[in-house]
Amino acid sequence: MTALSWSTWPLAEIGDNFPDSGPRLNWSDLWAYGIAVIVGAVITGIVMFVRRRNDMTAHCNNSWKLFRELCLIHGLDHPSQRLLVALASVRQFEQPTQIFLTPEAFDASDLPPEWQARTGHLRRLKMVLFDQQSG
Amino acid sequence: MLPLQRTIDALAKSHNEAATPTLIAALSTSSVDVFDGVVRALCARRSKVGHTAVLRYWDSLTPSQKLVVEKGRCRMGVALREALLDGDDRLFAAAHEFVEASGDYDLVPTLVMVAERTCGERADAAVALTLNLVDQLCRWLAADREPVMGRDPETIRYCVLESLERSVERYRQHRRAELLEAFVVLAGPDSNTLRHVLDAPYHPCHQSIVQSLTASVSPNILRLLTTIYAYRDASQAVRNVVAKRTDQPFIDALLATPLDSKNVLFHKNLARTKSLACCEANPAILAQLADEQQAAAMRLLAASGAGDDRKLSLAELLMKHGPVEARVAACDALRPIAGQRANQVTLQALQDPDGEVQAAAVRQLRERRIPGAMNKLLELVESSNEAVSTAARDALWEFTFENYTARFDLLDDDARRSMGARVALVDRTTLARLRAELGNPARRLRLRAIEMIAAMCLLPQLADALIERLQDEDHLVRVAAADALQHCTADDVRNALLAAIDDRSVAVQTAARNSLRALNGETTPGAAPTLIGEGTP
Numbered sequence: 001m002t003a004l005s006w007s008t009w010p011l012a013e014i015g016d017n018f019p020d021s022g023p024r025l026n027w028s029d030l031w032a033y034g035i036a037v038i039v040g041a042v043i044t045g046i047v048m049f050v051r052r053r054n055d056m057t058a059h060c061n062n063s064w065k066l067f068r069e070l071c072l073i074h075g076l077d078h079p080s081q082r083l084l085v086a087l088a089s090v091r092q093f094e095q096p097t098q099i100f101l102t103p104e105a106f107d108a109s110d111l112p113p114e115w116q117a118r119t120g121h122l123r124r125l126k127m128v129l130f131d132q133q134s135g
Numbered sequence: 136m137l138p139l140q141r142t143i144d145a146l147a148k149s150h151n152e153a154a155t156p157t158l159i160a161a162l163s164t165s166s167v168d169v170f171d172g173v174v175r176a177l178c179a180r181r182s183k184v185g186h187t188a189v190l191r192y193w194d195s196l197t198p199s200q201k202l203v204v205e206k207g208r209c210r211m212g213v214a215l216r217e218a219l220l221d222g223d224d225r226l227f228a229a230a231h232e233f234v235e236a237s238g239d240y241d242l243v244p245t246l247v248m249v250a251e252r253t254c255g256e257r258a259d260a261a262v263a264l265t266l267n268l269v270d271q272l273c274r275w276l277a278a279d280r281e282p283v284m285g286r287d288p289e290t291i292r293y294c295v296l297e298s299l300e301r302s303v304e305r306y307r308q309h310r311r312a313e314l315l316e317a318f319v320v321l322a323g324p325d326s327n328t329l330r331h332v333l334d335a336p337y338h339p340c341h342q343s344i345v346q347s348l349t350a351s352v353s354p355n356i357l358r359l360l361t362t363i364y365a366y367r368d369a370s371q372a373v374r375n376v377v378a379k380r381t382d383q384p385f386i387d388a389l390l391a392t393p394l395d396s397k398n399v400l401f402h403k404n405l406a407r408t409k410s411l412a413c414c415e416a417n418p419a420i421l422a423q424l425a426d427e428q429q430a431a432a433m434r435l436l437a438a439s440g441a442g443d444d445r446k447l448s449l450a451e452l453l454m455k456h457g458p459v460e461a462r463v464a465a466c467d468a469l470r471p472i473a474g475q476r477a478n479q480v481t482l483q484a485l486q487d488p489d490g491e492v493q494a495a496a497v498r499q500l501r502e503r504r505i506p507g508a509m510n511k512l513l514e515l516v517e518s519s520n521e522a523v524s525t526a527a528r529d530a531l532w533e534f535t536f537e538n539y540t541a542r543f544d545l546l547d548d549d550a551r552r553s554m555g556a557r558v559a560l561v562d563r564t565t566l567a568r569l570r571a572e573l574g575n576p577a578r579r580l581r582l583r584a585i586e587m588i589a590a591m592c593l594l595p596q597l598a599d600a601l602i603e604r605l606q607d608e609d610h611l612v613r614v615a616a617a618d619a620l621q622h623c624t625a626d627d628v629r630n631a632l633l634a635a636i637d638d639r640s641v642a643v644q645t646a647a648r649n650s651l652r653a654l655n656g657e658t659t660p661g662a663a664p665t666l667i668g669e670g671t672p
Contacts, residue, residue: 011155094160097157128138
């Protein structure tokens, strides 16, 4: 604080000797600008992140991105995507995308009992991913 | 598009590297459709790991799946190279089979590297595959056909040859003669490197390449050997190989090479070859040769620098046991060889049952200055065999009507008769030319033609032309014709002479009467002439 006051003292003297100079800008006035810049950077970062996340043409090695890419191609909704993720987890696939190439994984007979309620959804998904003719 | 197809396409084209492990994991699927798609997607991606994974499944792929993999070979080079160089046995076998099936010439340098490594099954397999690929390439080059991969064979040859030339430079280290053979086959007769090796007996590869040329029965090697020998300035090493080889494939290749008189290099190489083992008088070798081949062997030996004794031995053998073509070739081969032995074979050929062989002997009879050759030739002019007759006429080339006409005025009567008889025998145009001469506008030439007819004893054959001359405008010609006709006995001659008695010229009348008298005609001077056929019942 002492150091700050020593460094700002000559500036204060110079400004004070001009009668019509108006109120002088202090360091504290920059906070607003700083916050605006930070918010802008955060927004830009988020936009870039989202754009990059959805840019399927960029080179990368991300299995979840590939999963989303395949979901987009097949037009799967969020519940279906969540179901596929859960199924891949239950089937202990190393890559979640393996579910798109494993039709036998949709067979509910060897799944835990709580999956029996979702048998219909699984059957529909299997048809969408493997059997159904697309218009 | 089926949803699975969409998934496969997306994974094949995705820029996300995570697609590769996903696809590799799916290779263990039990679904045939999924497996097909996964193989296709992995081959379409540029991923060495993915391609290696597919190669690991090579044995279990169906032919159609293998075809899909082969189509993706342009992206699989790295994986294949690694499989060949450092892969385990299964990967090596898969890569080997893949290259064999697809004919991927980009991998030849890798195969050469494997082949140059220490001996073993892999090196042997790599050598065999390299030779197969080179053979296939040579077939494409020979057929001038675009290979299935759509690349220019000459470009492929250039690339493969470059790696083989490097291998030749490393021959001291690897000692793989098969690689040298592949190089020799592909290098062709115009390769400077090959020529340099063949010309340098102390080159590390010289012995091995000469050994390949000596022992190999590969059609490509044989083609190269015969091409160098027949169409290039062959080095000593090549001439030695050609001189020594007696195996059937080589003989077939050499004897199929046409011996064109315009092919200077072939004749030059032959002349510098002092022996040709495959063309020697060896009954065992000759027995294996077809008729035309025996003739070709005789022609090659005749053109070679071999001694006359060897040529005569083969000619004698062929004259005794050879087919017609070979006997003719043997006879022709005797032509430049002088001496008693060659004369005997020629005379033996005159007794040959085949006219072509006789004709070949007749053509050289005069050159040999064999006693009685002229009379024999004149005798053979009348041979029933057209070839013999023509050959005899060709041999008696100076007995032409032109020569006779040119010299006629200079000859005495005996010479006119003897030479005229020979010309009439030898020159087939004599009668026609005499007829033409009889019609010549110049009186002197017409009179000379009548004289020549008489000297050649051709009066009976030209009686009709002489009868026409009885109507000649010039009375001297008519007199000569009437006089000459006394030697013709045909009925129309007699009638023509009877008619000539009424000629306005007394000289012609007298000549006609004399001729009729000579023909034992009954017509008396002053009596009315009786035409034969009119006066007799």
